[in-house]
Amino acid sequence: MTKWKYLLLWAVCAVFSPTSVAVERIITLSPHLTEWIYSLGLEDKLVGVSAFSDYPAEASEKPVVADYQGVDFTALMALEPDLVLAWGGGNKPQDITRLKSLGIPVFISQPDTLDAIASEILEVARLAGADEQSQTLVHQYRTQLAKIQQQYQHKPVVKVFYYMWSQPLMTIGKAAWANKFLTTCGAQSIFNDSPIDYPQVSVKQVLLRQPQLLVAASDQSMQTLENFWAPHRPVIQAPLIQANVNALHRFTLRIADAIETLCHDIDSYRQQEQK
Missing domain, CATH: 3.40.50.1980 (Nitrogenase molybdenum iron protein domain)
Structure with missing residues (x-):
């Protein structure tokens, strides 16, 4: 997928509802974000994860595209994600900046309260088209x-x-x-x-x-x-x-x-x- 296609996808997502443009290939750059995808039942769309994504156990079988040294951009781009979930408190700022410069839609997670976890999961679910699942999880x-x-x-x-x-x-x-x-x-x-x-x-x-x-x-x-x-x-x-x-x-x-x-x-x- 070219840079211009990424830009077009991001623009469309900003205007229309998540159901208008289906997100099919998700990459997570932190273990907690990987777990969110499994909680939302979207694991079939998860094509790449960060190191230490070990919960649930099957997450460890996904291709690893990032670790403490940073993002492996060659591996990440080869997986052609249409949504990347990054951790503002853990991923390198320069890596996040580079992802954005490539035109890849990026959600940055940085929860600073217990309730922020819920709010961010709702936002990820909206982007990925899993609103119904998220409402029940977050309410509980x-x-x-x-x-x-x-x-x-x-x-x-x-x-x-x-x-x-x-x-x-x-x-x-x-x-x-x-x-x-x-x-x-x-x-x-x-x-x-x-x-x-x-x-x-x-x-x-x-x-x-x-x-x-x-x-x-x-x-x-x-x-x-x-x-x-x-x-x-x-x-x-x-x-x-x-x-x-x-x-x-x-x-x-x-x-x-x-x-x-x-x-x-x-x-x-x-x-x-x-x-």
């Missing part, structure tokens, strides 16, 4: 989040140490993504005063702040996670719980279930403290 997602928020909004705040890695020990500041769902659960990071979103801290700093709860956003085994804190247990008594990092830090509909589980685990701590 928003209803679930509203129920969780209502359940925990008046609970006592729990001070937590939320971390993604232990070497180096990396946590979250006030503006970090994880605070979107910790706030929903009635929890607060002990490093909310950090001037950066993802500060590296020492164990000593954690011990000095004495969190009520340790939250490991990790797919390591609980035994491995416990072993890290074992030498410090004479000084810190905070229980350790595990958060589903793959769901919580990937902007997809699965985040609602992961938040519900995390909130339940945090609330279990509250109930234990009240006894």
Whole structure:
């Protein structure tokens, strides 16, 4: 497909409804965007994905056209996409600019709130002609989040140490993504005063702040996670719980279930403290 055909397609899409021009070949440049396409039932139109597009499992069988080094434009163009979904927070700005210069219709995803996930999925569905599927999915997602928020909004705040890695020990500041769902659960990071979103801290700093709860956003085994804190247990008594990092830090509909589980685990701590 030539550059001029891409430009014509984009112009038509801007004027007419998505059903006027059928999108048949979609490429996603982030794992969360790949998952959106499967959620919308459009996987048959998905011709290329980014590295680490591993959910659902069959997504890993799709041709990979991008990774941390950037977009493989030769591979991407060979697949002749008529819609590319890019991640504003993950793909290189120069790659997105180049895609636009080629005349390829590009949707840029950059959700900064939990509800923005829903809004962006609706927009992708509109572009790809999957409005009916998206309305049901988004309604269920928003209803679930509203129920969780209502359940925990008046609970006592729990001070937590939320971390993604232990070497180096990396946590979250006030503006970090994880605070979107910790706030929903009635929890607060002990490093909310950090001037950066993802500060590296020492164990000593954690011990000095004495969190009520340790939250490991990790797919390591609980035994491995416990072993890290074992030498410090004479000084810190905070229980350790595990958060589903793959769901919580990937902007997809699965985040609602992961938040519900995390909130339940945090609330279990509250109930234990009240006894």
